[in-house]
Amino acid sequence: MTLRIGEIEYANIQPFFDKLDRDQLRSQGFQLKTDVPSSINQKLSEGSVDVAGISSFSYAQNAHDYSVLPDLSVSSKGEVRSLFLFSKVPIEQLEEKKIALTASSATTVHLLKIILIAFYGVHVQYQTMKPNLQEMLATNDAALLIGDDAIRAVRTASDLYVYDLGEQWYKHTGLPMTYALFAVRNDVLTSNSNDLERVYHAFVNSREVSKSNNYMDLSNRFTLKQGGTIDFWQSYFQNLWYHFNEENKRGLLYYYKLAYEYGFLSKSIHSISVWSKVHS
Structure with a gap:
C-alpha cells in the first residue's frame, strides 16, 4: 500500500x-x-x-x-494576515455579543475563544455559518473568517474593527502560534x-x-x-x-494548556510526538 x-x-x-x-x-x-x-x-x-x-x-x-x-x-510570530475577527465594536466591548464562526478550522475557532476569554475576559454567543462576511454580520456583531475567505474579505472591511488573531496571540503571550x-x-x-x-x-x-x-x-x-x-x-x-x-x-503547548483549561480539549497535552526516522 x-x-x-x-x-x-x-x-x-x-x-x-x-x-x-x-x-x-x-x-x-x-x-x-x-x-x-x-x-x-x-x-x-x-x-x-x-x-x-x-x-x-x-x-x-x-x-x-x-x-x-x-x-x-x-x-x-505575530500577524498571520489570514485569520481575522471582523467586528462592529472594539473587541473589549464584545461581552454578551454574538459572533459568527466559520466551521473550516478548529484551531482558529478555539484560538479566538481563548483570546476572548483569557486575554479580554469576554464571554459571547457563537453561531456557525457559511464564510460570507456580509451574511454573517447581518445577524451577528462580529465574524471570524480564515484562510482565503479572510484574505478576500479584509480588502473591503474598512468600516469594521479588524483583529489579526496571530497578532493578538503574540501580543498577549510573546509566543509564536x-x-x-x-x-x-x-x-x-x-x-x-x-x-x-x-x-x-x-x-x-x-x-x-x-x-x-x-x-x-x-x-x-x-x-x-x-x-x-x-x-x-x-x-x-x-x-x-x-x-x-x-x-x-x-507556543503550541501553551495553546493546548489553555484549550484544556477552558474545556475545549478533553485531555491535557504535555508533549508533541515527532517522527525521528528521517535520513538525509
Whole structure:
C-alpha cells in the first residue's frame, strides 16, 4: 500500500505542495486528496488518508494516534494576515455579543475563544455559518473568517474593527502560534516508513524551492486565482514561518494548556510526538 496524502487547499500551506512532482508521486502509487482543513482533519482521523497537513487542534484531539513530521508547520510570530475577527465594536466591548464562526478550522475557532476569554475576559454567543462576511454580520456583531475567505474579505472591511488573531496571540503571550502541522498515523510508521520518507523529503523540497525564488511562482498563481497584488502575496508568504522549532513547540503547548483549561480539549497535552526516522 502506498500512502494517501491529505492536502489543505488554503494558500498558507501551499509552499509544501506547490513544487511537488505530482505526476511522479502518482506514478509511484501515491494519492493526493485536497479539501478544506476540517475535512482533511476528519480524513486523517478516520484513516482515509495516511499523512496530511492538519490543524494543530486536530493533532491534539488525536495525539495518541499521530506523530508529527519534523520541522514542518504553518506558524507566525505575530500577524498571520489570514485569520481575522471582523467586528462592529472594539473587541473589549464584545461581552454578551454574538459572533459568527466559520466551521473550516478548529484551531482558529478555539484560538479566538481563548483570546476572548483569557486575554479580554469576554464571554459571547457563537453561531456557525457559511464564510460570507456580509451574511454573517447581518445577524451577528462580529465574524471570524480564515484562510482565503479572510484574505478576500479584509480588502473591503474598512468600516469594521479588524483583529489579526496571530497578532493578538503574540501580543498577549510573546509566543509564536502554530496553525497547522504535518501528521502521520502511527500505524503507518512501521509499514510504510520508506514511502513516508519519500513524501517527507518531497514536502521539504517544495518548501525550499518555493522559498528560493521568494515565493514568486506562488504569488503569481494566487494573484491570478484570488486577486490582490504580487507584492501582497509575496509579503504574505514571506511573513509566515514554515519550520517547527522549540519556540514553536512552547507556543503550541501553551495553546493546548489553555484549550484544556477552558474545556475545549478533553485531555491535557504535555508533549508533541515527532517522527525521528528521517535520513538525509
